[in-house]
Amino acid sequence: MLERATFFLFVLLHTLVQVQGQYELCKSLLTTDEGSVWEQHACQPKAQSMKEFMRIRVEPPGITCGNPPERFCTLENPYLCSDECDASNPDLAHPPQLMQDRERGGLVTYWQTQTWRRYPEPLLANITLSWNKSLELTDDIEITFEYGRPTAMALEKSLDYGHTWQPYQFYADDCLDMFGMAPQRARDLTASNATRVICTELYSRWVGAKGDKVVRFEGRTRFAIFAGHRLRDMDSLRARFESNKGLRDFFTFTDLRLRLLKPALGGTYVQRDNLLKYFYAISNIEVPARCKCNLHASQCVLMDGTLQCVCEHNTTGQDCQRCKKGFKAKIWKAGSYLPTPIGTPNTCAQAGTSSGSNCECHGHSNRCSFIDYLNIVTCVSCKHNTRGQNCQHCRMGFYRNSSVELDDESVCVECGCNQMGSLHDRCNDTGFCQCKEGTTGIKCDECLPGYYWKQGCQPNVCDEELLMCQNGGTCHQNQRCICPHEFKGVLCQHSRCEDGKKCIHGDHNGASVPALSLALLVLCPLLTLLLGSAVLRPETVPVFLPPSHTSTHTCDGALAITLLCTLKEPRTSWT
Numbered sequence: 248m249l250e251r252a253t254f255f256l257f258v259l260l261h262t263l264v265q266v267q268g269q270y271e272l273c274k275s276l277l278t279t280d281e282g283s284v285w286e287q288h289a290c291q292p293k294a295q296s297m298k299e300f301m302r303i304r305v306e307p308p309g310i311t312c313g314n315p316p317e318r319f320c321t322l323e324n325p326y327l328c329s330d331e332c333d334a335s336n337p338d339l340a341h342p343p344q345l346m347q348d349r350e351r352g353g354l355v356t357y358w359q360t361q362t363w364r365r366y367p368e369p370l371l372a373n374i375t376l377s378w379n380k381s382l383e384l385t386d387d388i389e390i391t392f393e394y395g396r397p398t399a400m401a402l403e404k405s406l407d408y409g410h411t412w413q414p415y416q417f418y419a420d421d422c423l424d425m426f427g428m429a430p431q432r433a434r435d436l437t438a439s440n441a442t443r444v445i446c447t448e449l450y451s452r453w454v455g456a457k458g459d460k461v462v463r464f465e466g467r468t469r470f471a472i473f474a475g476h477r478l479r480d481m482d483s484l485r486a487r488f489e490s491n492k493g494l495r496d497f498f499t500f501t502d503l504r505l506r507l508l509k510p511a512l513g514g515t516y517v518q519r520d521n522l523l524k525y526f527y528a529i530s531n532i533e534v535p536a537r538c539k540c541n542l543h544a545s546q547c548v549l550m551d552g553t554l555q556c557v558c559e560h561n562t563t564g565q566d567c568q569r570c571k572k573g574f575k576a577k578i579w580k581a582g583s584y585l586p587t588p589i590g591t592p593n594t595c596a597q598a599g600t601s602s603g604s605n606c607e608c609h610g611h612s613n614r615c616s617f618i619d620y621l622n623i624v625t626c627v628s629c630k631h632n633t634r635g636q637n638c639q640h641c642r643m644g645f646y647r648n649s650s651v652e653l654d655d656e657s658v659c660v661e662c663g664c665n666q667m668g669s670l671h672d673r674c675n676d677t678g679f680c681q682c683k684e685g686t687t688g689i690k691c692d693e694c695l696p697g698y699y700w701k702q703g704c705q706p707n708v709c710d711e712e713l714l715m716c717q718n719g720g721t722c723h724q725n726q727r728c729i730c731p732h733e734f735k736g737v738l739c740q741h742s743r744c745e746d747g748k749k750c751i752h753g754d755h756n757g758a759s760v761p762a763l764s765l766a767l768l769v770l771c772p773l774l775t776l777l778l779g780s781a782v783l784r785p786e787t788v789p790v791f792l793p794p795s796h797t798s799t800h801t802c803d804g805a806l807a808i809t810l811l812c813t814l815k816e817p818r819t820s821w822t
């Protein structure tokens with residue numbers, strides 16, 4: 248039923264479009280069996296003459312003629328210099344507002360500058376036109392000059408209320424000489440270079456005082472590149488606007504500036520003997536445009552002296568560039584011309600409703616908030632240890648279990664990094680913690696070879712391979728060697744007898760050390776030979792191993808001998 252209603256609406260709109268013009272309705276009441284609902288459409292205000300809304304500033308400040316009063320001549324008849332400009336006399340004054348007034352009864356009114364008395368100093372003037380509102384050009388800008396069009400001028404535009412400016416078009420009787428640009432005509436532009444800033448010679452040559460007075464910025468000619476002859480196919484142009492933001496921006500501005508660089512010369516060189524015939528005079532500036540309302544308004548009105556879109560679709564702002572308070576469930580979007588002919592409204596959705604909202608939190612939150620200056624909608628209070636704009640990330644100290652869906656309650660698993668063994672409590676996407684030196688394992692709770700665990704991994708003091716306890720010492724949990732009574736040092740490498748006297752069990756047994764040493768000197772190799780060759784049973788082998796390998800089950804006698812031998816034999820014999 249709704250589908251049929253939509254179809255009827257479509258037909259109805261087509262009819263309306265033909266009667267009213269396209270995109271003029273922001274909404275229409277749609278009656279279905281279920282009742283009446285508002286159907287929203289992309290919409291835009293009508294094009295209008297923007298000259299009455301523009302604020303004009305001329306520079307330099309004293310450039311307007313008449314203060315003090317002065318005479319001026321004309322190019323056509325330079326010796327008839329009876330005309331006078333006097334700012335204090337309303338009949339003889341030529342203030343800037345005469346560029347935007349409504350002329351009545353065929354009386355041409357114009358702004359006029361001082362004459363070029365200071366030649367050869369250039370005669371320069373800027374005219375800045377400000378709307379304090381983004382506008383979209385809909386036709387040609389036309390500037391009407393009285394007493395001849397300038398020999399050189401430039402048109403600039405600003406998109407940001409006059410903070411930055413960019414050239415829009417250059418005008419000169421000799422583009423190459425004046426601006427270093429080859430002369431071009433707007434009608435030679437094609438789709439590939441429709442937004443090219445050109446210099447044109449069409450409007451700067453002397454054509455006589457009765458000739459063409461108008462200087463144009465050819466908006467229409469550029470539209471015709473896409474919309475065809477007489478702009479018959481505007482849909483095609485609008486489709487281009489949708490796909491090419493640069494094209495649309497090219498026709499958008501908040502301010503325009505005319506830089507008058509050289510006045511009309513009457514088709515010849517500057518005649519120094521009569522400089523009173525050189526000046527600028529503008530009688531009218533036409534700027535046909537529409538308020539830029541991002542396709543969210545069909546009306547644009549003057550409020551507090553500034554143009555303002557009358558925003559629909561629950562949008563707000565001067566250009567309907569934001570969603571209204573309470574309608575920020577989804578990201579603001581400009582309306583679209585597509586699909587033709589009614590476009591898409593891209594209405595702002597009420598916060599807290601899920602219909603049409605993109606408050607996507609993967610089931611970890613049901614609340615979103617709009618961050619104005621980033622223009623994003625973000626989930627708030629993500630649960631289940633999630634975080635992020637869409638609760639799509641895991642909180643610090645958790646990682647994603649890749650074997651479950653993002654909306655699973657247990658999607659984020661605690662890292663559980665060992666506090667002693669890891670650098671911090673965060674882990675990477677596969678759950679690996681970042682370990683301190685000597686530590687390993689997913690959670691950093693294990694030690695690498697060469698380390699032992701004691702509030703984290705500490706480097707071994709002793710072990711069975713490289714850091715062996717010597718002289719019969721035993722390694723206790725890799726932390727220290729337990730040395731025999733006679734030895735000391737970290738690896739029991741130092742003998743307690745310093746000077747070679749009173750070693751081994753002290754002096755109470757009566758045997759002198761040299762005598763014992765002599766006996767051992769004979770006994771040891773003998774014993775070694777004997778045990779090494781004759782007794783090869785495994786139990787005895789440890790006897791000939793380094794002392795740290797000597798196990799307790801070896802007979803005490805053998806141990807004693809070994810110890811004695813250790814004392815006398817060079818260590819290298821065992822290594």
Ligand SMILES: *[C@@H]1O[C@H](CO)[C@@H](O)[C@H](O)[C@H]1NC(C)=O
Pocket residue numbers: 306307371372373403412504506
């Ligand atoms: C006109 O404006 C331009 C900036 O766009 C500036 O550089 C120049 O000095 C101004 N000229 C006059 C006469 O104020």
Ligand SMILES: *[C@@H]1O[C@H](CO)[C@@H](O)[C@H](O)[C@H]1NC(C)=O
Pocket residue numbers: 379552553555565
């Ligand atoms: C320009 O428009 C804004 C928004 O409407 C307004 O707040 C501001 O006062 C206007 N500025 C001028 C100079 O009119």
Ligand SMILES: *[C@@H]1O[C@H](CO)[C@@H](O)[C@H](O)[C@H]1NC(C)=O
Pocket residue numbers: 431435436437439440443445
């Ligand atoms: C634009 O492109 C056309 C051909 O595609 C070329 O003839 C014309 O000179 C170009 N105009 C400018 C200003 O580059």
Ligand SMILES: *[C@@H]1O[C@H](CO)[C@@H](O)[C@H](O)[C@H]1NC(C)=O
Pocket residue numbers: 285560561594
């Ligand atoms: C918001 O838009 C809806 C249509 O989506 C409309 O019915 C409602 O009146 C609008 N509310 C406001 C405050 O503009």
Ligand SMILES: *[C@@H]1O[C@H](CO)[C@@H](O)[C@H](O)[C@H]1NC(C)=O
Pocket residue numbers: 648649650651660
């Ligand atoms: C990830 O999820 C699967 C399926 O629920 C579960 O079997 C597995 O234990 C989880 N992994 C971790 C590290 O929690």
Ligand SMILES: *[C@@H]1O[C@H](CO)[C@@H](O)[C@H](O)[C@H]1NC(C)=O
Pocket residue numbers: 675676677678679
């Ligand atoms: C996590 O760290 C481990 C160990 O450093 C590494 O093997 C793994 O590739 C890392 N995973 C990711 C997703 O970075």
Ligand SMILES: [Ca+2]
Pocket residue numbers: 345346347348349350355356357529530531
């Ligand atoms: Ca006028």
